[in-house]
Amino acid sequence: MYVAVKGGEAAIANAHRLLADRRRGDRSLPSITIEQVVEQLGLAVDRIMAEASVYDRSLAALAVRQARGDMIEAIFILRAYRTTLPRFGYSEPIDTAGMLVERRVSATYKDLPGGQLLGPTFDYTHRLLDPSLIGDEPVAAPAMKEPGEQAMRVSDILDGEGLIEGDGQMPGGHVAGDLTREPMEFPMPRDLRLQALARGDEGFLLALAYSTQRGYGRTHPFVGEVRIGEVEVELDLPELGFAVSLGTIRVTECQMVNQFKGSAKQPPQFTRGYGLVFGQSERKAMSMSLVDRALRTDEFSEDIVAPAQDQEFVISHADNVQATGFVEHLKLPHYVDFQAELDLVRRMRRDHEAARAGQANGMKEAAE
Amino acid sequence: MNAQHTLDTAPGTAGRKEGMRLLARATLAELTAAWEAIADKPDVAPVRGPETGLVMVRGRIGGGGDPFNLGEATVSRATVRLSTGEVGHGQMLGTDKERARYAAIFDALFQNDAHRPAVEALHGLIAARLDREDQRKAEETAATRVDFFTMVRGED
């Protein structure tokens, strides 16, 4: 028999009303606008776009405002919204070599074509709280300088010597899979793994990447290159017979270079892990590239000895919307479930006590 | 698909493609100002949309390898038909359906000989603004380029 219990309607309505009140906070303060969130909390917006897997600054800003700054809640809201939209198609692959670069650094070559472009980075700041930001002090305009040559890809430099593996190729005839359309299956090809990692939780990927550095999965990585900037998105219009540009998006790309001592099939060379993330998110792109490399065990005949190399473990737990759904559902009513468990434990307890009493009697009898 | 290119009869596909690229980046103010300036406005009938949906943005493994699906982006699009017969398409990132509708109108006007000069003027305006913005960004980034120099210590 199933007995449905109703109730809580008024409580829920009032809870929502209270949430709206707490979200607004002190009414004597001006409310934050979406534009302010986009402009002044841009990296929070970027993280929401990356992990919701939806590129739209305004919607991401709305989501984080609605979520009172709770990032995973904001990601959840944006993910939910995307399901209401029709799919128009798949873009032409973006060309990161043709990026309008805003930052590009390499840890492998000091003097490389295009140079080390620091861009708007936290690196080399003192990480001291800045009291001037308590108020609204004027901020100087950026310095300007005549641009130099186009920043060439670092992987192309090493490629000239034949010391590095090429860009990733899938087996002939492979069609890129889409996680949003087909259920996950393992083993999962690299293209699908990259899609899962690109929308994976930054904290989870960071921890896994860190674990590879601490010895859980042998790696010896260098940042060949991190670049941030705008790339064009083009969509093929069948009704016209050509692709048109829809505008630009900002992405972060990381080429992680790893030493590889070679195998029976391959000579010693550098292998690569790849990271590509919506928005400006170096930490995520670097973590993604380390985890991507760690997961390529089958390509390099490596033993799976660490969590970061186990694709089923990594991919199944990288999505924070799935994770939060399953963890947080535990707080929802489980009254009937628990009642059944309670009965079971009571019965086991009775059996246990009866057995103990029986044992005690047996010992007594034996002693007599 | 023998009929795929039948619609592509507007003079200068390259010009139209570049025009659509620019219209995708136009601000609402630029579009409405250009529309207001047109003297003999044709009537505009919707054919599809304006509507907002998603495009799956693809990247390449390793930057230049085989494609993979990176994540989706919001896109708004519209198709309109002018009373003079031309059909135009507008599509751009984001959720602004009004901009998409205007972009479709100007794509249609571009195919009309009488209106093309006005559309080309709008294209020029947008292109000039984008050039200024890109140039500014490039110069700001260039100012953060590291100039390495070697410190000489000691006598020899």
Add this chain to the structure above:
Amino acid sequence: MGTQSQIYAGAFADPVFAAQSVFRTLMDSFARPGTIGRLSTQSSPPSPLGNASGAVALTLCDQDTAVWLSPALAKSAVSQWIAFHTGACVTEAKDEARFAFFEKGAAVPGFDQFALGTQEYPDRSTTLVVEVEALTGGQPLVARGPGIKTEIVVAPKGLPDVFLDFWTANRAIFPRGIDLVLTAEDSVLCLPRTTKLERE
């Protein structure tokens, strides 16, 4: 070769409400196999696709549903019309199609040439949308199965002679198999794979 007016015209005037209304009719018709559902909204697709079939296409097809068209439809402006208004791509492989469309009088190949789904995902099969001469007045068939209280007689006119054999074979591979939407004029009659058909 399609002209602009053939391709761009003829979709729903009010896409959201029209699609909802057609979807409701289709859902009810699949829930009550053998009943005739009248579409309150119609499309005017390029010939030779019928109006009701066009409405079904506009309602059910999208970017994720590959569509197969009968040879006559594939040659017409219909493929571009469907592509433009629904986003669906037209495929030549029957077993990759989620929907297959046939104009009135078209030859219908064996159902097993289409996608039949798998044991794990029986939903991944093709739905055939077949326009017939009329939904009544043909050879009477007795339908039984889920959604039918006892039995109902259906008599679509203009089905190929081998239809009953095809349908019986389709029933035999349940839970796999195709589903069928018959259309005529402004109406539909749906036969899900669960329905059993016999001669009266």
